[in-house]
Amino acid sequence: MLTVDNINLHYGAAQALRGVSITAPMGKITCVLGRNGVGKTSLLRAVTGQHATSAGKVTFNDTIMNGMAPYNRARLGVGFVPQGREVFPLLTVKENLESGFAPVARKDRFVPEEIFALFPILKSMLGRRGGDLSGGQQQQLAIGRALVTRPKILVLDEPTEGIQPSIIKDIGRAIQYLRDSTGMAILLVEQYLDFCRELADHVYIMDRGEIVHEGPAETLDTPEARRHLTV
Amino acid sequence: MDQKITNSLLYLDGVSVSFDGFKALNSLSFVVAPGELRAIIGPNGAGKTTMMDIITGKTRPDTGTVYFDGQIDLTKKDEADIAQLGIGRKFQKPTVFESHTVWDNIELALNRKRGVFATLFYTLTPADKARIEEILETVRMTARKDHLAGSLSHGQKQWLEIGMLLAQEPKLLLVDEPVAGMTDAETTETAILLKEIAKTRSVVVVEHDMGFIRDLGVKVTCLAEGSVLAEGSIDFVSNDPKVIENYLGR
Amino acid sequence: MQLTSRTLRIVLLFLGLGLAFATGARAQDALKPLIDGLGATAFPQKVEAVKQLAATGDPKVPGILEKLSAGALFAPKTGGAVYLVEGDVVSDPVTGAPVEGVAAGSLQKIRLNNMLRGAIGDAMSQLTLLSPDRTARLSAAQALLASGDTANLALLDGALAKEGDAEVKAAMESARAVLILKTDTSAEDKKAAIENVAARGDRGALNILTAALATAPPDLVPVIQSRIDGITSSLAIWDVVQNVWYGLSLGSVLLLAAIGLAITFGVMGVINMAHGEMVMLGAYTTYVVQQTVASFAPGLSTFSLAFAVPIAFLFTGLVGVAIERGIIRFLYGRPLETLLATWGLSLILQQTIRTIFGPTNRQVDNPGWMSGTFDFGGLAITWNRMWIIVFSLAVFVALLTLLKRSRLGLQMRAVTQNRRMASSMGIRTPMVDAMTFGLGSGIAGIAGVALSQIDNVSPNLGQNYIIDSFMVVVFGGVGNLWGTFVGAMTLGIANKFLEPYAGAVLGKILILVLIILFIQRRPRGLFALKGRSIE
Amino acid sequence: ADDTIKVGVLHSLSGTMAISETTLKDAMLMLIDEQNKKGGVLGKKLEAVVVDPASDWPLFAEKARELISVDKVAAVFGCWTSSSRKSVLPVFEELNSILFYPVQYEGEESSRNIFYTGAAPNQQAIPAVDYLIANEGVERFVLEGTDYVYPRTTNKILEAYLISKGVAKEDIIVNYTPFGFSDWQTEVAKIKEFGSAGKKTAVVSTINGDANVPFYKELGNQGIKATDIPVVAFSVGEEELAGLDTKPLVGHLAAWNYFQSVDAPANAEFIKQWHAYTKNDKRVTNDPMEAAYIGFSAWVKAVEAAGTTDTDAVLDTIIGTSVPNLSGGYSTVMPNHHITKPVLIGEIQADGQFEIVQQTPQVVGDEWSDFLPDSKDLISDWRKPMSCGNFNVATGKCGGKGS
Amino acid sequence: MFTTRLIHAHEKKVLVLAALILFIAIAVPASNLLLDPGNPLHVPSHVVPLFGKYLCYALLALALDLVWGYCGILSLGHGAFFALGGYAMGMYLMRQIGARGVYANPVLPDFMVFLNWKELPWYWTGFDSFPFAALMVLLVPGALAFVFGWLAFRSRVTGVYLSIITQAMTYALLLAFFRNEMGFGGNNGLTDFKDIIGFNIQAPETRATLFAITGIVLALVLLLSSAIVQSKYGKVLIGVRDAESRTRFLGYRVENMKLFIFTFSAMIAGVAGALYVPQVGIINPGEFAPANSIEVVIWTAVGGRGTLIGPIIGAVLVNFGKSIFTAAFPEFWLFALGALFVATTLFLPKGIVGTIQQGFASRRDYKAAAEAEKGRTVSTRDPVDVQPQAAE
Numbered sequence A: 001m002l003t004v005d006n007i008n009l010h011y012g013a014a015q016a017l018r019g020v021s022i023t024a025p026m027g028k029i030t031c032v033l034g035r036n037g038v039g040k041t042s043l044l045r046a047v048t049g050q051h052a053t054s055a056g057k058v059t060f061n062d063t064i065m066n067g068m069a070p071y072n073r074a075r076l077g078v079g080f081v082p083q084g085r086e087v088f089p090l091l092t093v094k095e096n097l098e099s100g101f102a103p104v105a106r107k108d109r110f111v112p113e114e115i116f117a118l119f120p121i122l123k124s125m126l127g128r129r130g131g132d133l134s135g136g137q138q139q140q141l142a143i144g145r146a147l148v149t150r151p152k153i154l155v156l157d158e159p160t161e162g163i164q165p166s167i168i169k170d171i172g173r174a175i176q177y178l179r180d181s182t183g184m185a186i187l188l189v190e191q192y193l194d195f196c197r198e199l200a201d202h203v204y205i206m207d208r209g210e211i212v213h214e215g216p217a218e219t220l221d222t223p224e225a226r227r228h229l230t231v
Numbered sequence B: 001m002d003q004k005i006t007n008s009l010l011y012l013d014g015v016s017v018s019f020d021g022f023k024a025l026n027s028l029s030f031v032v033a034p035g036e037l038r039a040i041i042g043p044n045g046a047g048k049t050t051m052m053d054i055i056t057g058k059t060r061p062d063t064g065t066v067y068f069d070g071q072i073d074l075t076k077k078d079e080a081d082i083a084q085l086g087i088g089r090k091f092q093k094p095t096v097f098e099s100h101t102v103w104d105n106i107e108l109a110l111n112r113k114r115g116v117f118a119t120l121f122y123t124l125t126p127a128d129k130a131r132i133e134e135i136l137e138t139v140r141m142t143a144r145k146d147h148l149a150g151s152l153s154h155g156q157k158q159w160l161e162i163g164m165l166l167a168q169e170p171k172l173l174l175v176d177e178p179v180a181g182m183t184d185a186e187t188t189e190t191a192i193l194l195k196e197i198a199k200t201r202s203v204v205v206v207e208h209d210m211g212f213i214r215d216l217g218v219k220v221t222c223l224a225e226g227s228v229l230a231e232g233s234i235d236f237v238s239n240d241p242k243v244i245e246n247y248l249g250r
Numbered sequence C: 001m002q003l004t005s006r007t008l009r010i011v012l013l014f015l016g017l018g019l020a021f022a023t024g025a026r027a028q029d030a031l032k033p034l035i036d037g038l039g040a041t042a043f044p045q046k047v048e049a050v051k052q053l054a055a056t057g058d059p060k061v062p063g064i065l066e067k068l069s070a071g072a073l074f075a076p077k078t079g080g081a082v083y084l085v086e087g088d089v090v091s092d093p094v095t096g097a098p099v100e101g102v103a104a105g106s107l108q109k110i111r112l113n114n115m116l117r118g119a120i121g122d123a124m125s126q127l128t129l130l131s132p133d134r135t136a137r138l139s140a141a142q143a144l145l146a147s148g149d150t151a152n153l154a155l156l157d158g159a160l161a162k163e164g165d166a167e168v169k170a171a172m173e174s175a176r177a178v179l180i181l182k183t184d185t186s187a188e189d190k191k192a193a194i195e196n197v198a199a200r201g202d203r204g205a206l207n208i209l210t211a212a213l214a215t216a217p218p219d220l221v222p223v224i225q226s227r228i229d230g231i232t233s234s235l236a237i238w239d240v241v242q243n244v245w246y247g248l249s250l251g252s253v254l255l256l257a258a259i260g261l262a263i264t265f266g267v268m269g270v271i272n273m274a275h276g277e278m279v280m281l282g283a284y285t286t287y288v289v290q291q292t293v294a295s296f297a298p299g300l301s302t303f304s305l306a307f308a309v310p311i312a313f314l315f316t317g318l319v320g321v322a323i324e325r326g327i328i329r330f331l332y333g334r335p336l337e338t339l340l341a342t343w344g345l346s347l348i349l350q351q352t353i354r355t356i357f358g359p360t361n362r363q364v365d366n367p368g369w370m371s372g373t374f375d376f377g378g379l380a381i382t383w384n385r386m387w388i389i390v391f392s393l394a395v396f397v398a399l400l401t402l403l404k405r406s407r408l409g410l411q412m413r414a415v416t417q418n419r420r421m422a423s424s425m426g427i428r429t430p431m432v433d434a435m436t437f438g439l440g441s442g443i444a445g446i447a448g449v450a451l452s453q454i455d456n457v458s459p460n461l462g463q464n465y466i467i468d469s470f471m472v473v474v475f476g477g478v479g480n481l482w483g484t485f486v487g488a489m490t491l492g493i494a495n496k497f498l499e500p501y502a503g504a505v506l507g508k509i510l511i512l513v514l515i516i517l518f519i520q521r522r523p524r525g526l527f528a529l530k531g532r533s534i535e
Numbered sequence D: 001a002d003d004t005i006k007v008g009v010l011h012s013l014s015g016t017m018a019i020s021e022t023t024l025k026d027a028m029l030m031l032i033d034e035q036n037k038k039g040g041v042l043g044k045k046l047e048a049v050v051v052d053p054a055s056d057w058p059l060f061a062e063k064a065r066e067l068i069s070v071d072k073v074a075a076v077f078g079c080w081t082s083s084s085r086k087s088v089l090p091v092f093e094e095l096n097s098i099l100f101y102p103v104q105y106e107g108e109e110s111s112r113n114i115f116y117t118g119a120a121p122n123q124q125a126i127p128a129v130d131y132l133i134a135n136e137g138v139e140r141f142v143l144e145g146t147d148y149v150y151p152r153t154t155n156k157i158l159e160a161y162l163i164s165k166g167v168a169k170e171d172i173i174v175n176y177t178p179f180g181f182s183d184w185q186t187e188v189a190k191i192k193e194f195g196s197a198g199k200k201t202a203v204v205s206t207i208n209g210d211a212n213v214p215f216y217k218e219l220g221n222q223g224i225k226a227t228d229i230p231v232v233a234f235s236v237g238e239e240e241l242a243g244l245d246t247k248p249l250v251g252h253l254a255a256w257n258y259f260q261s262v263d264a265p266a267n268a269e270f271i272k273q274w275h276a277y278t279k280n281d282k283r284v285t286n287d288p289m290e291a292a293y294i295g296f297s298a299w300v301k302a303v304e305a306a307g308t309t310d311t312d313a314v315l316d317t318i319i320g321t322s323v324p325n326l327s328g329g330y331s332t333v334m335p336n337h338h339i340t341k342p343v344l345i346g347e348i349q350a351d352g353q354f355e356i357v358q359q360t361p362q363v364v365g366d367e368w369s370d371f372l373p374d375s376k377d378l379i380s381d382w383r384k385p386m387s388c389g390n391f392n393v394a395t396g397k398c399g400g401k402g403s
Numbered sequence E: 001m002f003t004t005r006l007i008h009a010h011e012k013k014v015l016v017l018a019a020l021i022l023f024i025a026i027a028v029p030a031s032n033l034l035l036d037p038g039n040p041l042h043v044p045s046h047v048v049p050l051f052g053k054y055l056c057y058a059l060l061a062l063a064l065d066l067v068w069g070y071c072g073i074l075s076l077g078h079g080a081f082f083a084l085g086g087y088a089m090g091m092y093l094m095r096q097i098g099a100r101g102v103y104a105n106p107v108l109p110d111f112m113v114f115l116n117w118k119e120l121p122w123y124w125t126g127f128d129s130f131p132f133a134a135l136m137v138l139l140v141p142g143a144l145a146f147v148f149g150w151l152a153f154r155s156r157v158t159g160v161y162l163s164i165i166t167q168a169m170t171y172a173l174l175l176a177f178f179r180n181e182m183g184f185g186g187n188n189g190l191t192d193f194k195d196i197i198g199f200n201i202q203a204p205e206t207r208a209t210l211f212a213i214t215g216i217v218l219a220l221v222l223l224l225s226s227a228i229v230q231s232k233y234g235k236v237l238i239g240v241r242d243a244e245s246r247t248r249f250l251g252y253r254v255e256n257m258k259l260f261i262f263t264f265s266a267m268i269a270g271v272a273g274a275l276y277v278p279q280v281g282i283i284n285p286g287e288f289a290p291a292n293s294i295e296v297v298i299w300t301a302v303g304g305r306g307t308l309i310g311p312i313i314g315a316v317l318v319n320f321g322k323s324i325f326t327a328a329f330p331e332f333w334l335f336a337l338g339a340l341f342v343a344t345t346l347f348l349p350k351g352i353v354g355t356i357q358q359g360f361a362s363r364r365d366y367k368a369a370a371e372a373e374k375g376r377t378v379s380t381r382d383p384v385d386v387q388p389q390a391a392e
């Protein structure tokens, strides 16, 4: 289980997170929502170690991760799909996927077939460079790549961005399948409300760097939650 | 045929382009009338962004014709020419000038003379100032006008880029996935904004958000594998079995 | 020249008569004044004395000439009687009997110069043409061919008649043909000689034929002319081959110098101005290794280069790792600033080496297997160039394999393309960064080992290669190892084709201009990375 | 302080020229040290002021100005390349100080404030080709040089000289390569080809500095032996050979006014001091060191004679001053600010030393070459009343050739 | 209108620095000429050309910063423009020598005489006239930059590719000018000048005047540059630097934008070179050495690129340090200089001026953040790249 306990995060002088606490239990899908610029990505950066926190604690399965480098978190089982895809532009699709071999045991250094089942386009484009793919294809590659590391918790930042509707449905199904079959924890940042509502076991809403609402997915439709999501 | 060219604002015919043997556009034909708002959907990798690259001069087609505003052959022009002709673009991945403030980003985009000396001797007139303020208001960035664009969040950059597009006052706007990463409420706002804009100019918008497309309520073109798969009203297109098969899914 | 050969012929004639009834003692008497001639102050006189000694054909002469070569013959400063001085013992050069009353200190070693050494060589070949030793005869024949002195014709004829060994005989025939063409003999003889000379097909043959053309009887002119044309055209082809070879060889040096930079700059994006100093460190490592081997295990000296390669790789690699950990790692994402830091570093490294080893060149020896030449058709290939080409190819292939096939290679590329994301993929970025920079530096170090064989080992060594290295990497296309390879070879060959026509200076200027123009055509180098992600 | 006399040492300790000049700095420090052991000059100790002009010519001018104006040195010993000398020349004239320049150079210069203790072309180049013609029977010449002023001028002079000696024009080729040139394959092949024409051929090398090592390595590798095509060099001394395996080079030549192998008591003493000073008995000596030695001795003697370090007084007393050189004779400072010395031709030995094969009597350095049309009428005499660096004997006027 | 902006639109810092430079431009020569040597405020004569040299370098660094700091063109060949300006001036000074050369040839410079040149090459014509030479100081570097830039920018050569071809350019010029056949004195270059527009070049008054002119030119160029970078054109340049293709899609002709500033900068560099030559007394091909151009980049980086003050401070500081070190620790100064460069990058990542500016900016931000914290509104100016691990 991932626990984020009362963290602050600063960019220079500007504070992006203020005392944020969330938990993401194993075998559950936890969803974070919020308007643009409220700090969702910053929260995920704190979890994956891409940005230092200035206060608070981040623990995963009883290991305190504060101060731990991202690669060590990846070795603990934190898999990350960042906003903006960030595929390696000059590596081929195949090499992008293989870059996920780093934290896994030798016997697991292969690309699981499910990934290709989920995103068939990747299989047909193994030799193409990541940077040449279309936006949506890159997004698929980014998800596939994270799965290669066999994560125990999958952290996704707006994974549906730029993806065609049919594949969004597939991704939804895949996330559920991953939760149910492997029991991994899933921490999902989303704007796409319907997608969240359908998938999430538990939701948080952020505003101005703080958690302003939490509850089961159904509570998303309360007026109080709505207020935080409209302009 | 000629008639069709002259009556259209943008006219693509038989456009093909391939990368290392992969055909990204396959004899694509596509026409936008003056004052038209057109939505484009299509599977990932269908060639939507590539089409915009062709129109804006970033990529040269292997074959095919691209005309703008009557007889202007866009394949002979470069990016700056095309922008000056009045074609503005918002990129799929938001690109802004990170070390300029939000205000300067808009100011640079403003549709004024763009020569070396014109910019060297440019002074900000009250009219220009008012215009910039108006745009900032529209994209709700007034409070952040002095922030460096590099410090904006992903969605904020999207908005800034829309603002820059407005400042350009183009005849034709090409908008690549404007609502990606926006909340539902903002998506609705954006639809309203685009419809407003389309009253005075033509807009081509690429999106995967079907709700948004529906909000726009305009003619929809669905691309697949580099050419047009279906074209018509949103209901017509979304009921097309090929579109469902290739794009919407079941 | 003319005069000398005439005198020699007279002496020869006299010799033929004299030998018949000369006794040993008489010959000794005859030798003594000739030997004393070696003590003359002027070199031409000494040369004359050597020639006369050779002409005596006396079996003692080779021994005496050897002593002369070895610097054991002495004479008073003002010239005069010649003595053999070994240690403090002064003896008669002919009899070897000790001479009393002459102090070694009052004598001066008889100085040799190149003309005298040449004359000694010629004399030895005359005297050894009939030697029982096959190799001595062979080299004597070759020496006669090179000297082309017609006075030796009779001697050669005599030797030819007795010669049994085919190879030696062929060499003698060649030498004879050269001489024949210079004398008045029958047209038949000359014709055969022309064919013999022409068969050699090299520039020397061309010169002999050209000289013969001037004096040839009219009926031989067309034959000679056609042979000349034949040789000229085949030489022209060999010239092209030679330029290509020189170009490849220069290219391989450029490749070696640049290939480490293709990693630190091409792959990592560090504008590594200290790259040249890494090469220099490699060269100094070679020096230290060679010194160490020479003093602790002199028997292994021929292999000291082989030891130097891994040691230089490790040493410069470690220095690279230290630089990366100490400086470069704070600069990722600020590529331009690496220029400033590494420039500072290069100053420090240069001055460090200058302080430790002094500013002057250090001597790194070429082992035997890297010296000399062998012939390949009309091409004289030097061994050291040959090995450097082989070595650079080996390094290139190894590196290519490492980058393309190994896990580390993949991780290196991932890290340099997006360090933050690579870290989130579980790649230990600090380790990979250090390894990558260490690898690039280590490769630069082994380039230094090779360069120590052809260039100065001085603190400035690196400075001489840094600009060329950047040119090669950029010309080939940054980030592409093949580009570096093809770039280096292209620049090398282009340079070597321009040099004979434009001269070295203008040639180099032209190369630079060509690079500038080429980049206009291909703004991202020869092997440009294409595609969307490259803005 | 007032109880010392300051002496400037202006040699590059970094950059491309450090390789040659650093040794001269050390030699100067040693000479000053030795002089102080003897009680200094005029009863005062000498104090060396060392600066690093870093192989950067404008920096030479700046440092020279600083030495003279700030450190108030009595004289400066320094420079190696002609460019650096040209750069500081106006400074020495403006501030009226003295420079001793210890390196062989192209001539065609004479300054009231500069003493040229290295060789002029007639003290090195011309005797060397004379030797080649007389003692090696050479009839064909390759003039191979680095592309800069010293080789260009020297080769101009040599060409004129050789032609006057009856060498045919087509038997001379002149070829230039850039500074620091390292790929000699083509050039050496060209030499080999030129030398294969049947006439005895030699290379006269004005190749500078670093480029020599790869040049000789390539010569050795392509198997050009001294008995085939000898090379006589004007910029290769013991120090340069120290970086080379000389075994394949035995017999190639150099022309200088001094070799370490000179058999003279003064030289033996000098070498001993040098080894002691550098604490390294492998350190070699070379010609520019001797030139520095002569310049320094002459300056000391002139100062003692003048009783002051004042520039004008020293300029007067130094002309005609004779001091021992290291080749067993005396060198005299001539009115043209050049010195007399013998010319030695040496052959490279396997141990990196030179074997002297010829030694001429004293030769007076000739600043204006007799083999260049515009300078053959010029002489220089800095004694009063002439006091002229470019007196034209044809017109009888000071101030060059006129036209 | 432009002139009014010249006065009004500057940042205060720039005006202060310009005033300071002007003050130095007047005060140093005045003190040198008017005060007697015993006076503690007297500037000794040897210092005047030395500081004059620093000011020339400052001008050169400023020129480089305009293209590098503001437009992202890392020119590794700016020394070439500097040297060309210097040679144009040097040729004029050579011609001024007239018959005072050693061979007393009224037309040919000495180096041509002793290499047997018979007549002045055609490209030396006109250089006996100062106005012509002054024009060439601007035109020659300007024309080279224009042609070079026109080719390169039109072909969209950018980044290291551009840097390396500028380096190739200066390297080629280095080799060319080394050649005696070029008619520029080979490696010895042009030296032993006598006078400039009739004044003895070694006279203290001339030196003082040259210094003053250099200072004034530097101050003027600083103000001009400030006007340029503050203008919309300056903002476009920064846009080109950060996102070249985005600028194109906004309709700006990037190649023209670059060409203008590149040519302008080359001309400034030429002026710097022209002012440099009479003060140091020599111009030779060494100025074309690639390392010299790299050094200019380094001065700029040390001072702070992308600021106008930075390159000036950097050039003066580094060269002042070099002057001191080469005399004080002749054997070890390279360690000091090298360490300075390494330390600057590590501890002053944005150069001296950039880091100070950033320090002020972040103090302001923290204050604002503290204010905002009270009001609980996130409204601060966010420094962009302060994360420990910035992605490239």
Ligand SMILES: Nc1ncnc2c1ncn2[C@@H]1O[C@H](COP(=O)(O)OP(=O)(O)OP(=O)(O)O)[C@@H](O)[C@H]1O
Residues within 6 Å of the ligand: A011, A014, A016, A034, A035, A036, A037, A038, A039, A040, A041, A042, A043, A083, B150, B151, B152, B153, B154, B155, B156, B181, E382, E383, E384, E385
């Ligand atoms: N690199 C940065 N430097 C400075 N400020 C930043 C940086 N990244 C984000 N911020 C600021 O931090 C705040 C939170 O940003 P964050 O990216 O976490 O938002 P978000 O919720 O992910 O928004 P979006 O939905 O648009 O992606 C924003 O106000 C943004 O301006």
Ligand SMILES: Nc1ncnc2c1ncn2[C@@H]1O[C@H](COP(=O)(O)OP(=O)(O)OP(=O)(O)O)[C@@H](O)[C@H]1O
Residues within 6 Å of the ligand: A128, A132, A133, A134, A135, A136, A137, A162, B019, B020, B022, B023, B024, B042, B043, B044, B045, B046, B047, B048, B049, B050, B051, B092, C530, C531, C532
């Ligand atoms: N430079 C290139 N090299 C190779 N393939 C390319 C290149 N550029 C585009 N492609 C391919 O062309 C196809 C069309 O890409 P494009 O970006 O136009 O798709 P799209 O319709 O915009 O998709 P999305 O909705 O995912 O953004 C994709 O399959 C992509 O991989």
Ligand SMILES: NC(N)=O
Residues within 6 Å of the ligand: D080, D081, D082, D083, D103, D104, D105, D106, D150
């Ligand atoms: N004077 C010389 N050798 O440059």
Ligand SMILES: [Mg+2]
Residues within 6 Å of the ligand: A040, A041, A042, A083, B153, B154, B155
């Ligand atoms: Mg976000």
Ligand SMILES: [Mg+2]
Residues within 6 Å of the ligand: A134, A135, A136, B048, B049, B050, B092, B176
């Ligand atoms: Mg797209």
